Amino acid sequence: MSSSPSTEDGGLGSSRPHSHYASMQEFKLFETLSNFYMIGWDGSGVYRVLKIDRLDPSELNISQDSTPYTKKECYELLKRIHEGNKATGGLKFVTLCYGIIGFIKFLGPYYMLLITERRQIGEVFGHSVYAVSKSEIVGLQNSTVQCNVANSRDENRYKRLLCMVDLTKDFFFSYSYNIMRSYQKNICNYETGHVLYEKMFVWNEFLTRGIRHHLQNTLWTVALVYGFFKQASLSESGRDFKITLIARRSRHNAGTRYLKRGVNINGNVANDVETEQIVSEDVPEDRPMQVSSVVQNRGSIPLFWSQETSRLNLKPDIVLSKMEPNYEATRLHFDNLVERYGNPIIILNLIKTKEKRPRESILREEFVKAIDFINKDLPEEDRLRFLHWDLHKHFRSKTTNVLALLGKVAACALILTGLFYYQVSPAMKIEGYMSLSSSSDADTGDISPHTSSDDDNEDHDSLEKKSSRSKNIAYENCDVKPPRLQSGVLRTNCIDCLDRTNVAQYAYGWAALGQQIHILGIRDVPAIELDDPLAISLMGLYERMGDTLAHQYGGSAAHNKVFSERRGQWRAATQSQEFLRTLQRYYNNAYMDVDKQDAINIFLGTFQPEQGMPTIWELRSNSLSNGRNGQMGIGEDERFLVKRCLSDGNFLHESCAPLSAMSSNHESMPQKGFSAPLQHVSHSLSESSSDIPVSNDVALTRCTHSMPRKQLFGDVQKVHHFGSDQVYFGGEEDMSSVSNFVDIEWLSSSENCENILFDRSSAFTRDLTAERSSTENITNGVGQSAPSRNESGSSSSKGKEPMGTKNREDFPDSFKEWVAYGEALCH
Secondary structure (H helix, E strand, O other): OOOOOOOOOOOOOOOOOOOOOOOOOEEEEEEOOOEEEEEEEOOOOOEEEEEEEOOOOOOOOEEEOOOOEOHHHHHHHHHHHHHHOHHHOOOEEEEEEOOEEEEEEOOOOEEEEEEEEEEEEEEEOOEEEEEEEEEEEEEOOOOOOOOOOOOOHHHHHHHHHHHOOOOOOOEEEOOOEOOOOOHHHHHHOOOOOHHHHOOOOEOOHHHHHHHHHHHOOOOOEOOOEEEEEEEEEEEEOOEEEEEEEEEEEOOOOOOOOOOOOOEOOOOOEOOOEEEEEEEEEOOOOOOOEEEEEEEEEEOOOOOEEEOOOOOOOOOOOOEEEEOOOOOHHHHHHHHHHHHHHOOOEEEEEOOOOOOOOOOHHHHHHHHHHHHHHHHHOOOHHHOOEEEEEOHHHHHHOOOOOHHHHHHHHHHHHHHHHOOEEEEEOHHHHHHOOOEOOOOOHHHHOOOOOOOOOOOOOHHHHHHHHHHHHHHOOOOOOOOOOOOEOOOOEEEEEOOOOOHHHHHHHHHHHHHHHHHHHHHOOOOOOOOOOOOOHHHHHHHHHHHHHHHHHHHHHHOOOOOOHHHHHHHOOOHHHHHHHHHHHHHHHHHHHHHHHHHHHHHHHHHHOOOEOOOOOOOHHHHHHOOOOOOEOOEOOOOOOOEEEEEEOOOOOOEEEEEEEOOOOOOOOOOOOOOOOOOOOOOOOOOOOOOOOOOOOOOOOOOOOOOOOOOOHHHHHOOHHHHHHHHHHOOEEEOOOEEEEEEOOOOHHHHOOOOOHHHHHHHHHHHHHHHHHHHHHOHHHHHHOOOOOOOOOOOOOOOOOOOOOOOOOOOOOOOOHHHHHHHHHOOOOOO
16 A cells, blocks of 8 residues: 555555554444445554445455554544545445455445444353344445446346345354354464464355455454354352353355255265353352363265255155265265364264165165275274164154163263363463454464464463463462363264254263363262253253254254153144144245255355356256356365256366466365375365364373273173174164164163263262372373373273264245244244
8 A cells, every 4th residue: 555645545544653453343334436434443442444445346456554543533534535525425424333244246346244233142251252133235336337237137136145144143253252163272272363264164254255365364354153152151059150052054065955965075064063062160350260161063974965855755865976986075074074173083873774765774874884994994093983873763762761872872972082171260361362362464464374283282282381371370279170182073963964963962962061060170970960950951052052053954943852852841732843843844945945055155155156157046947057157166266067966065066177366275184184095186175274183192181081891892802803893783783773882782771871970980080189199290291192091091002992893926925934934833
């Protein structure tokens, strides 16, 4: 920018020393005939100015004044701009807003998306979390600029499609906390700037790409996460604590139920959602705050499969649309999970085993083959753990307590992965840990993705340094506990990853909650009963989360037979509720989802319209079209020819041309972990770096405790005899239950998961006491080999046990409105 003042800009661009950027949360938008001016200010009284050109609305021309202004100076600047533009109408106020969602272009001018109203929905460690209450689309073109396509039929249709993405539902953001990342990642591997927007859970990454690359900072934009956010304040034995439940939906391979199934060639699955459960105690600001979190994952079965939307069939046939002899995409998906969460990856597959007309069982058989094939190439310690468990069959059994059985599985999984625990000192609160920070990439001139080091101990080094600061401060009647890490993740799926999956995820959250409140010192034992008020409150949170995620992907609230039965709901009411939800889901899938999928593709930039090219609805209606498709591709920024999609949504990519000008090859994922080299895949759309170590060589202890070896791995002698191919069956090799990490016979026994946790309670206490007394291990253990744990949770090679492997007119308006906005009959 020129440093010489101009009459029109009122001196905008005058040079002053560069100062530290602070978070701005409120903005005012003004306009002249030739420019938009956005004024932003922070809590310290510093005002900044952003100028957006309107004379060439087909190009995004944005500049930021590097000068920080006081309120008076800013007022004087606006006054001069008004005086300089009096001949053309002067300076006019447009709107108050709370951040820029992004910029988008269809066939004509650019449009700016703004948050004009917000509401606070929670607070995470002192950082406010907001939802969008109202948004506005502002066209950059002024009335004197002629554009042939600005009001064209296609342009207006694209605008209507964009407006179908309701930003007031289930989108949330924070100005000062990295809400798109888990608590453990924020503590262990702190990141700022552009790299945060490139995370897989930021849905407006494409919309903000232009302004971020122009300004080389993220001061004016907000990062929107799509999913679920809810908090509950609880009390136990005079101790107040808060449960925060966050679900983050991936933007990769995102869409609707029948139009997004399975995996794409990058290893990204449909309906990929990360769920984080955080338990934090409420303490005065001058006291250390204990926090524990645990993360789990859900996602479509990572195979190439599809279901054609049918208006005549409530349950369309499942088709394996592509057979991969080496399961490259499946392997890449699990490699992605290792990059994100570390090892082990535990698969809980809940689909049916036997059906009169094979549907789900087709996928189950192929999924078993894929896991077995991948495991053959993996070192024993990195193999995929799995449990294929027919939840539908077990739920129909009057003698089976589904939640109790799933709780036992969850307990076993928690032994393998551990959970995250950290104690935040008052000094760390003051220093602003976990804050988005006011620094920007413009400060250093670096906008390249910040990737993690390949050193698996980096997270532990960072965590240990922060923890050591709090150890140097003495607190009266307060124990400083060592931090713990979660390494690995439980991945749950059914067919839609909605109804059955949500039940299983609640069971995992229930088992984890017992351990979390135990490690926080709220309860003496690491378990809670299913009828405990805490478990009931948690079930309410998971039920609401399940309904929200089901609406997003499936078009109706979740089917909650298990939860309804648990609450003692009248059976006739439950059946009526389930029928209405089935009807609602069918209507949305058959008549609404195509337009909804188009809207998502436009919002995410998966499809970018171009003049002279087929429109998105033309491509959809002509499944065999070979026309050019703007930009719709593997990397979400490459050009492709298209066909009717099989499992990758509306389109299957075939060939590519050069990258567009706005493209960036961010989020490249190193080919490490356990995947074999894939020659034809250039990059993967996962998070840009590995935040969780995959090495077992770690000195920091995890929440792993003693458990009878037979319960965790089954009959050890049988494992040794049959080698790594041994699996466990229920009863007479009942294929409804197959696992390589939990003994099915024990799982079906009368022993409940509380017994496991109670048995481990004394060992847990012993481990904790040993950790507190071993100052040398705490302060010097990072980077050293971890001592061998007990039999069940051993990370050393010694003592480790081998393991096997559009609307219809014939529906009344009242019904359509209920489908779009109706709530559950019973909750």
